[in-house]
Amino acid sequence: MLDTLAHALRKRPDRPAVLGTTRSGAVRVRATCGQLADLTDRYAAALHARGIARGSTVGVAVRPGPRALAVLLAVHRLGARAAVLDPGAGPDVLRARLALARPAVVLADATAQAAAGWARPLARRAQLALPDLATLGPVATVGPQLPGCAPALDAGTGSVAVPRPVDEDGDAVIVFTSGTTSRPRAVVHTRSSLAAGMATVTGLVRAEADRPVLGGTFFVLVPSLASGAPVALPARSPRVLARQLRRLDPQATYLTPPQLRTLLAAGARFGGRVWTGSAPASADLLTRVKQAGAEQAWGVYALTELFPAAAVEQADKAAFTGEGDLVGVPLPGVTARTDASGELLLSGPAARDRYLGEEPDPWVGTGDRAHLDDSGRIVLRGRLKDMVLRHAENIYPGLYEPALHVPGVELALLVGVPAGDGDERLVAVVQPGRGADREALRAALTGPLERMGSARPDAVLLADIPLSGRSRKPDRAATARLAASRLAERTPA
Numbered sequence: 001m002l003d004t005l006a007h008a009l010r011k012r013p014d015r016p017a018v019l020g021t022t023r024s025g026a027v028r029v030r031a032t033c034g035q036l037a038d039l040t041d042r043y044a045a046a047l048h049a050r051g052i053a054r055g056s057t058v059g060v061a062v063r064p065g066p067r068a069l070a071v072l073l074a075v076h077r078l079g080a081r082a083a084v085l086d087p088g089a090g091p092d093v094l095r096a097r098l099a100l101a102r103p104a105v106v107l108a109d110a111t112a113q114a115a116a117g118w119a120r121p122l123a124r125r126a127q128l129a130l131p132d133l134a135t136l137g138p139v140a141t142v143g144p145q146l147p148g149c150a151p152a153l154d155a156g157t158g159s160v161a162v163p164r165p166v167d168e169d170g171d172a173v174i175v176f177t178s179g180t181t182s183r184p185r186a187v188v189h190t191r192s193s194l195a196a197g198m199a200t201v202t203g204l205v206r207a208e209a210d211r212p213v214l215g216g217t218f219f220v221l222v223p224s225l226a227s228g229a230p231v232a233l234p235a236r237s238p239r240v241l242a243r244q245l246r247r248l249d250p251q252a253t254y255l256t257p258p259q260l261r262t263l264l265a266a267g268a269r270f271g272g273r274v275w276t277g278s279a280p281a282s283a284d285l286l287t288r289v290k291q292a293g294a295e296q297a298w299g300v301y302a303l304t305e306l307f308p309a310a311a312v313e314q315a316d317k318a319a320f321t322g323e324g325d326l327v328g329v330p331l332p333g334v335t336a337r338t339d340a341s342g343e344l345l346l347s348g349p350a351a352r353d354r355y356l357g358e359e360p361d362p363w364v365g366t367g368d369r370a371h372l373d374d375s376g377r378i379v380l381r382g383r384l385k386d387m388v389l390r391h392a393e394n395i396y397p398g399l400y401e402p403a404l405h406v407p408g409v410e411l412a413l414l415v416g417v418p419a420g421d422g423d424e425r426l427v428a429v430v431q432p433g434r435g436a437d438r439e440a441l442r443a444a445l446t447g448p449l450e451r452m453g454s455a456r457p458d459a460v461l462l463a464d465i466p467l468s469g470r471s472r473k474p475d476r477a478a479t480a481r482l483a484a485s486r487l488a489e490r491t492p493a
Contacts, residue, residue: 001198002076002191003165005226009037017225018066019212019232025243027212027232031066033225039066041162043074043142046154048163050105050140054079054170059103059136061085061112064216064233067143071107072173072218076191079166083174083186087115090453091131093399097176098136100186100356106139107153110146113139117148129453174356175304177394186356187304196349197307198223200331204311205252205275214245215254215275219307224252234259242268253294256392257281260289261421270294275311277302279392280325280422286314301327301378305352305364309334310378324371324379336378343384344370386476388416390424395455403448404428408436411465414457415480417487427483428457431465438462461486 009017013034020030031039052058058075060082062068075082083101085094085108098106108116116130133139139150172191189197202223207213209228213220216233224231232248234255235241245253245268254275255263270293276285277300286297299317301310312328320326330336334348344366354360367385370378388395397414404412411431416424428449432441441462449456463486466478 001195001202001222001226002073005222006037006040006073006077006165008226008228009033009040012228013037015210015228016230018069018221019230019248021232021235021240021244021248023237023240023243025235025240025245025247027244027248030233036066036070036225039070040073040077042154043070044077045160045162046140047074047078047080047105049160052078052080052104054166054168056080057083057101057103057174059083059085059098059101059106059108061087061106061108061130061133062142063109063111067109069218069221071142076172077165078163079168079170081171081173081188084176085112085130086176087112087130087453090129090400090451090455091116092403092451095131095135097186101174103137106133106137107142108133108139108150109143110141110149113141113149114146129451171353177304177396187352188354188356190353193350193353196333198226200308200333200350202227204308204331205273208251211251212248213252213254214248214250215252217254220254238262238266238268242266245270257285257422258391260285264288264292268292273298275300277308279389282422283314283317283320285421287318290314299327301380303346303364303366305366306334306346306348306350308350309336309346309348312377320379322373322379324381327378327380329375329377336372338370338372341384342369342371342381344368344378344380388414388424388426389422390416390419390426390458393454395426400452400455403451404430404445406441406444406448408433408441408444410434411474413465413474413476413479414455415476415483417480417484425458425487426455427480427487428460429465429479429483430460430462432462459483459487 015033016029017033017036018031020028058080060071062071072082083103116133140153141149142153169190169192171188172194173189174186176186201219207224207227207229211229212232213224213229214232221231235244242263249271251272257276257279260276273296274289274294275298281299289297297314299312300308302308310328310330312326317326337345346364347362351364368383369381373379386397401412401414409430410433413429415427417427419425466475468475
């Protein structure tokens with residue numbers, strides 16, 4: 001798929017590739033196919049000059065857009081693997097993750113470097129927190145530089161020849177998902193598993209050439225561009241995004257459920273086919289999207305370990321009357337089964353090869369309880385994991401709970417409380433030690449809470465945490481019920 005994209009970019013270099021928008025919603029071209037291809041060649045040559053080759057690891061902290069896409073394409077061309085840095089994870093977690101991945105170089109734009117440096121206080125307000133990037137490995141700047149930035153990636157490499165593309169399978173990308181700061185866990189996709197996933201997306205979306213697609217993920221950008229369709233990056237503001245939808249009139253749109261909810265609240269109208277995933281998409285939400293003009297509204301069931309796994313259209317989801325959440329028939333190549341505990345297991349060519357530091361495993365444990373109905377459709381019955389899902393983001397309590405155990409704290413748990421339409425509120429329940437000064441305790445928690453980035457809880461409750469079992473372990477389910485009850489008492493009728 002990526003080789004197909006490289007040829008497609010060179011075939012019609014003047015064709016728009018990546019689109020943006022003005023505040024009025026007007027379309028603006030951020031990069032043509034030729035510009036994207038040239039940028040990829042430059043970055044590949046620059047990385048090659050730095051010794052990046054098959055098997056190397058490159059840390060990537062670049063905002064979504066043409067440069068980020070060009071970086072990923074250049075890394076792929078060299079047969080190296082990209083370790084994606086999430087600035088919302090918090091500096092302690094990121095430092096532990098990159099210690100495991102050990103990148104040969106960290107590529108960062110000026111914004112990421114500012115968030116890790118002089119603009120750290122401002123970045124915290126946006127729930128972004130990066131460690132000093134230089135502690136993770138040598139740093140090179142992608143894009144415009146600001147004072148204090150590392151040297152440009154392609155500085156002084158204009159005469160370096162572009163290497164021939166690597167044509168062998170191997171590790172392609174590392175995406176961190178869970179674990180603790182002492183034992184991070186990361187998904188490793190190979191070049192073949194990425195290609196299989198993108199081929200599935202191509203067959204599912206069936207993008208037509210020269211008609212725009214709206215979406216910002218790698219799995220939207222590559223298949224669409226390879227099919228000859230320009231891709232528009234969604235505006236952050238719901239009002240601007242609503243105008244963008246109206247002016248762009250995309251053939252297909254991929255947005256998360258939270259984005260769809262804010263768009264509907266802003267009175268947005270849709271057209272073409274709308275796809276949503278990364279969080280539960282209820283039948284009600286898909287119905288509202290179709291009522292707002294979409295020809296079709298699809299919910300996509302996908303995991304970091306296997307994207308995409310299943311899909312269901314609004315009409316089928318709305319007609320489902322059984323217990324649980326219908327997510328659709330497994331997509332071509334995906335095999336689904338359940339184990340003795342009822343956990344859904346998935347396998348297929350698009351499945352991750354392994355977790356970093358572990359042996360390959362053909363089966364992906366989803367952490368979801370499920371069953372397959374008589375038609376072979378997957379019906380979810382709740383999560384087995386402790387993961388909390390908020391605003392389309394997976395938050396793993398084990399990453400952050402240790403930091404809440406400041407002096408004066410006896411126990412601390414992060415739990416999810418239902419917030420409607422499949423979303424959850426993240427609540428920190430903190431049990432003070434005997435005789436602890438509660439005001440001093442709240443002050444001591446300020447620093448750790450700020451360092452949690454996008455995992456910062458919506459509420460902090462000081463309360464005794466329920467215990468259960470012979471060993472009197474903290475009871476997460478009971479703690480979540482306690483948190484829900486306490487929050488309900490706070491909310492006026």
